[in-house]
Amino acid sequence: MSERPHLLVVATGMRLFREYILRSIGPRYRIHMFLHAEPTWEKEYIEAWTVLETTLEADLLVEAARALHEKSPIDGVLCWDEARILQTAHVAEALGLPGGDVAMVNRCRDKHLTRTALAEYGVPQPASYLVDTVEDARAIAADLGYPVILKPRALAASLGVVKVNNPEELTENWEFAHDTTVPEAPHYDVKVLVEEFADGYEISIDSAVFHGQVTPFCLARKEIGYPPYAEEIGHYVDAHDPLLVDQELMKVLADAHAAIAFTDGVTHTEIMMTADGPKVIEINARIGGDMIPYLGLQATGADPGLAAAAVACGQAPELVPDRAMCGGVRFFYVDENETILDSVEFDKTDLPGTVDQLVVLMEPGANTSPPPVGTLWGRIAYATAVATSLDDCRAGLDAAEKALTWSGHRLVKEGS
Numbered sequence: 001m002s003e004r005p006h007l008l009v010v011a012t013g014m015r016l017f018r019e020y021i022l023r024s025i026g027p028r029y030r031i032h033m034f035l036h037a038e039p040t041w042e043k044e045y046i047e048a049w050t051v052l053e054t055t056l057e058a059d060l061l062v063e064a065a066r067a068l069h070e071k072s073p074i075d076g077v078l079c080w081d082e083a084r085i086l087q088t089a090h091v092a093e094a095l096g097l098p099g100g101d102v103a104m105v106n107r108c109r110d111k112h113l114t115r116t117a118l119a120e121y122g123v124p125q126p127a128s129y130l131v132d133t134v135e136d137a138r139a140i141a142a143d144l145g146y147p148v149i150l151k152p153r154a155l156a157a158s159l160g161v162v163k164v165n166n167p168e169e170l171t172e173n174w175e176f177a178h179d180t181t182v183p184e185a186p187h188y189d190v191k192v193l194v195e196e197f198a199d200g201y202e203i204s205i206d207s208a209v210f211h212g213q214v215t216p217f218c219l220a221r222k223e224i225g226y227p228p229y230a231e232e233i234g235h236y237v238d239a240h241d242p243l244l245v246d247q248e249l250m251k252v253l254a255d256a257h258a259a260i261a262f263t264d265g266v267t268h269t270e271i272m273m274t275a276d277g278p279k280v281i282e283i284n285a286r287i288g289g290d291m292i293p294y295l296g297l298q299a300t301g302a303d304p305g306l307a308a309a310a311v312a313c314g315q316a317p318e319l320v321p322d323r324a325m326c327g328g329v330r331f332f333y334v335d336e337n338e339t340i341l342d343s344v345e346f347d348k349t350d351l352p353g354t355v356d357q358l359v360v361l362m363e364p365g366a367n368t369s370p371p372p373v374g375t376l377w378g379r380i381a382y383a384t385a386v387a388t389s390l391d392d393c394r395a396g397l398d399a400a401e402k403a404l405t406w407s408g409h410r411l412v413k414e415g416s
Contacts, residue, residue, distance in 0.1 A: 004030045005075040005313045008065060010088045011055050013081050015041050016359050020294050021080065021287070022046070024305035029313075032068060034061060056083065058090035065091045076313030080266075080287045085109065089285075098264040098314045107260040108267070108285035111153050111193060114260065118280055121259030124252060125280045126196040126272075134174040138167050140194040149195040150177035161230040162372075163197060169228070176372060200274035202281065203243065204235070205253055206288045206296065208307040208317040212263045214254050217307055217319045218288070218296025219244055223330070231371040233331050234397070237295040238390055239324040243273075252278045266308040268292075290376075291384060295327030298356065298386045327356070327386045328393040331379045332404055337369040338411040344380050347403045354387040354396030358403070367411060380406060 007029040012018055019041065025031060026045035033042060033049040042049070050064055068074060077097055079088035086109050092100030099105070107113045115128040129140045130153070141148045141164070150173060152160035160177050164170040177192050206218040219241050223234035243249055253269060260283060268288035270281040287293050293304035301322035310317045334341070346358040362368060362380045369378050381404055385396030 004028060005309075005315075006030045006032065006072055007309055007313060008068070008074050008077045008091070009033045009046070010061065010077065010079040010084050010091070011035060011081045012042055016361060017289065017291060018080065020297070021305040021308070024297075024303050025309045028306060029309055032072075032074070034064060056087060058087040061087050061091050062094045065095060069095055076309065078308055078312040080289075080308070082109075082284065082286060082289075085284075085286050092312075098312060101261075101263065104261055104263065105265075105285045108262070108283050111151065111282055114283055115193070117260045118256060121255060123255050123259050123280055124277060126198045128193050128195040131192055131194050134171060134178075137174060137192065137194050138170055141167070141170055144194070144196050147197040149193075149197055150174070151193045151195055152177055153191050153193055163228040163230070165228075173228075198272040198274050198279045198281070200272045200279075202270060202272050204288055204292060205269045205271065206293055206304060207253065207257070207267050207269065208311050208319065209257060209262055209265055209267060210311050210316050212257075214257045214262075214267075215307075215317060215319055216244070216250070216253065217300070217302045217317075218293050218304060220288070220292045220295065226371040229372045231375065232290060234329055235290055235292050235295060236326065236328045236390060236393065237292065237299045238326045239299045239321065249273075249278045252280065256280045256283060264311055264314070266304075266311060290331075291329045291382070295329060295384065295386075298384075299323070299325045299327040325386055325388060326390050326393045327384065328390075328397050329382055329384045330397045330401065331376075332381045332383075332401065333370040333374060333378050334368055334380060334406065334408060335370065336410060337373050339368055339408040340411055341366045341368060341380065342407040342409065344404075344406040346381070346383075346400065347405065351399055351403060352392075352396050354385045354392050355400050356384040356386045356396075358383050358400060 009031055022045040031046040033046050036055050039049050077092045079085050086105050089102045089105040107117050112130045118125050131137045147163050147165045150162050162173045164173050202222045204220045205216045207214050207216045220235040220237045225231050225233035266287045268284040272279045287308050302319040307317035341364050344360050360381045383400035385393045387393040
């Protein structure tokens with residue numbers, strides 16, 4: 001390119017999970033970033049930045065973006081933070097840029113709207129009902145038949161999701177699904193979905209969408225733990241995964257995007273592979289989290305960051321694989337609630353060459369819990385591995401898990 005496109009990026013997320021995206025995009029794009037505090041590690045990759053009082057207010061973002069656009073025209077707007085994707089769509093809409101369809105993004109952000117759009121298009125999915133009270137939930141569950149899934153309307157990453165097998169379990173877990181929240185999550189008056197239980201194994205597919213054409217670039221298989229909760233404890237990406245050429249699955253993926261009228265941007269679609277075929281669980285209007293796209297990059301060489309930046313700027317994504325490997329990630333937790341960490345570290349001696357990254361997420365003194373209390377913020381560390389086979393990838397992660405040592409003590413509360 002004679003001149004690098006000018007890309008506005010809204011927020012970054014945690015360095016240990018998102019730096020690889022900026023590392024890819026920085027050399028090819030002139031990045032201006034909107035943040036709520038002065039950048040630190042981001043400065044290595046960005047050209048300029050604007051510190052705003054908040055990056056959660058669409059009007060404030062639009063005002064700042066228009067001022068920037070007048071001085072230096074913006075070619076695209078990109079965000080991979082779930083709490084800010086809708087506000088970013090307002091910016092793209094105000095500037096007439098790709099992805100500037102607020103209703104389109106909201107059909108992903110609001111899980112009830114997703115379900116409604118998919119149902120109208122006839123896309124396979126679990127039956128789903130929006131409920132306001134535990135009494136309504138019990139009535140719907142009785143009609144659906146147990147087990148059922150309780151799911152928050154506004155969250156992601158399986159937060160607040162729980163499988164219940166009978167009315168008693170539903171009552172016991174209602175508050176978990178109804179009250180689980182995260183900072184900066186949107187608020188809905190009616191918060192919970194009761195859904196048909198789809199039995200099978202879950203996958204995710206990251207796709208670049210350009211003028212309505214859906215191009216998948218990373219397919220991951222989830223590892224779920226801490227039943228009856230749905231904590232995502234790991235993921236695997238295999239460049240040779242047979243699902244990549246599964247015509248039924250690819251049709252469901254394309255139909256799901258058509259149903260929500262998703263035309264331009266990057267999506268992270270979660271699908272349950274059941275005995276009756278693929279069923280869509282949700283679609284997120286952003287690149288995937290949990291290091292999944294990073295695993296895809298390591299496994300195939302197709303760069304997710306560059307794909308996301310390209311479609312944000314109205315360019316066709318370049319997704320040409322140059323290798324065929326397997327990548328995996330595994331997350332680690334403490335054993336008991338309210339554990340105060342004294343230490344957490346990996347012993348890096350004698351690890352196999354398949355171990356790719358060993359990342360400590362918490363420092364001594366942190367108070368943490370395993371799921372369901374801790375959810376994804378309860379993770380104390382993660383490891384990634386890259387190998388020529390899934391077996392070798394798992395073996396690398398097993399070795400990394402054995403190399404992790406931590407110590408801690410229970411929080412002692414007053415009066416106990």
